Amino acid sequence: MVESVIEVEVVYAAVDRQVLLSVAVPVGATVRDALLKSGVGVEFPELDLAACPVGIFGKVVAEPSTHAVQAGDRIExxxxxxxxxxxxxxxxxxxxxxxxxxxx
Known part of the structure; x- marks a missing residue:
């Protein structure tokens, strides 16, 4: 059986540059899972992905490690x-x- 995947975007704007990454994650993945899979932490090593505040479409996500993403979400x-x-x-x-x- 093929595992279902969804597409989400991860965006980050540093002082000098910004990135928008498209990520395919399995259905049921959390915000934190999508952040880790995006590779944004490699591109911006100064980011502490475990502690930095994140949101979806401008609304802060209080518990990124438990909040499941939906297809088309824009994680900021x-x-x-x-x-x-x-x-x-x-x-x-x-x-x-x-x-x-x-x-x-």
Missing amino acids: IYRPLLADPKEVRRLRAAKAAEAKARNQ
């Missing part, structure tokens, strides 16, 4: 933000207020 590997967006907005607003005060 998230990296930490370089700057907190709220902090950046706060600094930009403070800078704009300071410039406005100097011009008055």
Whole structure:
């Protein structure tokens, strides 16, 4: 009997480059299985695939080692933000207020 396989995508965007890998996994494979089979850990050795946050189509997967993938899923590997967006907005607003005060 032939084992059924499904296609999923694994994507990762590093600071300097991004990859989109198509992976064939058996039906019932988990998110973690697909990540390991994709080879993304070889291409980006700095990634800790056991601990990095991941999601499917923008929704975080809490338990990647137990969450089964579906055909056509896009598994996204998230990296930490370089700057907190709220902090950046706060600094930009403070800078704009300071410039406005100097011009008055």
